[in-house]
Amino acid sequence: MHAAFAPGRFEGLEHHFVLRVYFEDTDLSGVVYHANYLRFMERARSDMLALAGVDQRAVHEAGTGAYALREANIRFRAPARLGDELVVVSRLVQLRPAAVDIHQRVMRDVTIVAEAEVEAVFVSPSGRPRRQPAEWMDRFAPLVWKGN
Template identity: 65%
Template sequence: MRDEDQPQAGRFLGAEHRFAVRVYFEDTDLSGVVYHANYLRYMERARSDMLRLAGIDQRATHDAGEGAYAVADLAIRYRAPARLDDALLVVSRVIAVRAASVVIHHTVRRGSLVLAEAEVTVALVAPSGRPKRQPAAWTDIYQSLIWQGTNS
């Protein structure tokens, strides 16, 4: 498969990851606006691609039986609705790193208008279901991505 035929993974602008998404009919509810849970889907896709681009191989860790990330905490605020065919941008920033978890702030925008914001804590969980220390290489990557407030 050629590069241009690959799914879009967003891009880094400094420590900030930017992921574009389009609102499709399936994303909307009967009132014609994006259903509230779909903002979480957009953020999950952005976060997954951010980690992949940064060099964190979640699939290899899972396939090796070493665990997987799980959402441990989530706070979201909805500010304005998105509608069918809107072009949105999910901006993701690492804001804290701990031994077994990382905190990522997501902002969903339409142009300069903020539609939703969330702070998500994901924890590495062993197959037993217990939190597990992240690999040192991962925490190093996260430390290099900690948001310093220099991009917009």
């Protein structure tokens, strides 16, 4: 994704990604199906990386590697429903040579609908953890959240 096409934005160190809940996102009761929160958060993380200047596609196509989730801990707090406008707020909370930890919360106005701690590991094409590109580390360093 080229940063010019990224629909999100940074507000300070937090990345905000707006989305609307469509029929396809819901179960029979009109509530967002739990697995779709992972999709919403993935879109927000990809958008955040693009805005930070990270070209995941180029690195993948060069055979260097890609991110893979090692862990995702999600807490569901309130239902989101068909037609809701949600904002996924993402913070980079820790940067390590081969991984990043990101806190994400899905908001409806001031209500936290869901929140997660995600660990994304940079892996080689064979699936083994490896150092992230140095340029990525340089771009991420100023974005690490230092508050509570």
